[in-house]
Amino acid sequence: MADLVWLHEGALRLTHPVFAAGGPGAATVFIWDTDRLADSHVGIKRQLFIYETLAEMSESRSLDIHEGRTEEVLPRLAAQSNAGRVLVPSSPDPAVRAKIGAIRRAAPDLEIVEIEDTPFVTMANTPDLGRFFRYWNKAKKSALRPQGI
Amino acid sequence: MNETIPLPTKFADRAAMLAHLRALSGHDDAASAIPDIAAGGRTAAEAVLARIDPRAYAATRNHLDGAVTRLSPYIRHGILSLDEVRNAALASVSDPKQAEKFIQELAWRDYWQRIYLAHPERIWSDVESYKTGFDAAEYDAELPADIAAGETGVACIDQFIATLFETGYLHNHARMYLASYTVHWRRVSWQAGARFFLEHLVDADPASNNLSWQWIASTFSNKPYIFNLENVAKYCGPDINTIPRHNLVLDQSYERLSELLFPYMGGPHG
Numbered sequence: 189m190a191d192l193v194w195l196h197e198g199a200l201r202l203t204h205p206v207f208a209a210g211g212p213g214a215a216t217v218f219i220w221d222t223d224r225l226a227d228s229h230v231g232i233k234r235q236l237f238i239y240e241t242l243a244e245m246s247e248s249r250s251l252d253i254h255e256g257r258t259e260e261v262l263p264r265l266a267a268q269s270n271a272g273r274v275l276v277p278s279s280p281d282p283a284v285r286a287k288i289g290a291i292r293r294a295a296p297d298l299e300i301v302e303i304e305d306t307p308f309v310t311m312a313n314t315p316d317l318g319r320f321f322r323y324w325n326k327a328k329k330s331a332l333r334p335q336g337i
Numbered sequence: 338m339n340e341t342i343p344l345p346t347k348f349a350d351r352a353a354m355l356a357h358l359r360a361l362s363g364h365d366d367a368a369s370a371i372p373d374i375a376a377g378g379r380t381a382a383e384a385v386l387a388r389i390d391p392r393a394y395a396a397t398r399n400h401l402d403g404a405v406t407r408l409s410p411y412i413r414h415g416i417l418s419l420d421e422v423r424n425a426a427l428a429s430v431s432d433p434k435q436a437e438k439f440i441q442e443l444a445w446r447d448y449w450q451r452i453y454l455a456h457p458e459r460i461w462s463d464v465e466s467y468k469t470g471f472d473a474a475e476y477d478a479e480l481p482a483d484i485a486a487g488e489t490g491v492a493c494i495d496q497f498i499a500t501l502f503e504t505g506y507l508h509n510h511a512r513m514y515l516a517s518y519t520v521h522w523r524r525v526s527w528q529a530g531a532r533f534f535l536e537h538l539v540d541a542d543p544a545s546n547n548l549s550w551q552w553i554a555s556t557f558s559n560k561p562y563i564f565n566l567e568n569v570a571k572y573c574g575p576d577i578n579t580i581p582r583h584n585l586v587l588d589q590s591y592e593r594l595s596e597l598l599f600p601y602m603g604g605p606h607g
Contacts, residue, residue, distance in 0.1 A: 197414055198413075198414065198415050199414075199415035200414045200415050200416050201379055201415055201416050201417070201418070202379070203418075203421075204415060204418075220344060220361060222361055222362055222363070225362070226362070228535075228543070229532055229535035229536050229541070229543075230535075230536075230541070231505075231535075231536040231537055231541075232355070232358060232359065232362065232364065232372075233372045233374050233505035233537065233539050234505065234538070234539050234541060235358045235362065236351070236354065236355055236358060236372065236374060236377070237374055237375065237377040237410055237414070237505070237539045238377065238414065239354060239357075239358060239377070240351075240354065240376065240377025240378055241377035241378045241379070241414060241416060242346065243346040243347070243348075243354070243377075243378075244377065244378035244379060244380065245378075245379070246346045252343035252344075253343055253344040253346065254341050254343055254344065255344055255361060256341075261341060264341055265341060268341065277415070280450055280451075280453035280454035280457070280544070281453070281543070282457045282460075305415070305418055305420075306418055306420040306421075307420065308418075308419040308420055308423065308443065308444070308447045309444070309447060315451070317448065317451055317452050317455060317456070320444075320445060320448050323444075323448050323451070324441060324444055324448070327444055327447070327448075328441075328444075331423065331440050331441075331443070331444055332427075332433045332434075332436075332437060332440060333433065334420070334423065334424065334427075
């Protein structure tokens with residue numbers, strides 16, 4: 189069974205690891221969920237920017253934009269494309285995470301796999317996030333020398 | 338089972354795409370102006386990335402006409418990864434130290450995103466108490482109509498709001514001025530201001546945006562951020578109106594502003 193790549197507005201590039209995980213045959217969808225966009229305060233200017241980006245992506249890869257509630261549309265699309273898994277770029281956004289939870293409740297047999305992006309820095313321990321410079325003091329070495337040169 | 342029909346992706350021009358989006362969102366006011374926002378897509382992103390100059394950025398980034406990159410909408414939407422932007426910056430300099438300030442600013446985004454994942458409740462709630470002498474309940478929960486309309490009567494503030502409306506973008510310094518004016522001069526909750534920015538900024542990200550508002554407000558920093566007209570004049574150049582009589586409430590020394598804006602700082606009141 190093929191995979192279905194579900195994109196959200198935080199990972200709009202074809203070089204994201206989610207595409208390598210899905211392989212060249214994976215269909216790709218973006219759900220234009222107007223309620224979620226409104227709840228997330230996504231104004232019309234940002235909507236235009238996102239849509240332009242999706243339109244350009246669709247020129248070089250099979251990518252469809254579907255309107256509707258994510259938890260209703262995505263399981264239907266997965267069934268239509270005979271997908272056994274949905275691959276989604278991981279996101280810290282609670283709105284995206286809530287939709288993942290809603291899909292799992294709506295379609296418990298559908299496997300959803302979150303794919304991490306390439307990291308900006310690697311650190312041995314969880315950094316102190318209390319203030320930026322506590323984090324930066326730990327992250328700086330990796331940030332400036334990502335290959336450990 | 339109904340076959341789901343995808344939405345169109347080909348339009349004659351930006352106006353047609355915008356009309357389509359307005360219809361989808363139920364705001365079918367097609368007569369509205371077409372915003373002058375950054376072009377979406379990877380092609381535009383790569384063109385912007387090719388122009389970055391980390392050394393000039395470090396020297397001039399605080400000025401409105403400085404060598405800022407305008408990468409933020411592309412990074413926020415993952416069109417460019419932080420990793421590849423950092424690598425491009427390092428490739429453009431002979432010594433990594435020349436790109437350190439630029440990469441540190443990329444790290445701010447990584448930092449905000451880590452907080453977003455680890456502490457999502459901090460995005461809309463005060464991380465700490467206000468350090469202004471006022472309680473959170475003393476800040477208005479709603480954005481005043483004159484700020485929402487860009488008609489405050491403070492010339493430079495109204496210019497920043499007009500730019501926000503027209504372009505979906507503000508230089509970081511202008512964001513700081515506008516946020517500080519909203520929270521500290523008008524005593525409006527940072528949440529109301531953060532919603533205003535989220536609705537208009539093309540690079541709007543709840544973590545970067547809201548935690549930055551908290552930094553201004555002092556609920557995620559050690560003191561409130563304020564500015565004065567002299568500072569605006571120093572960083573904004575001649576395109577921004579800094580004539581004193583058009584910006585009266587900003588035309589004070591920092592010492593006097595602290596007295597006016599935070600009369601109870603240093604002691605309890607009420």
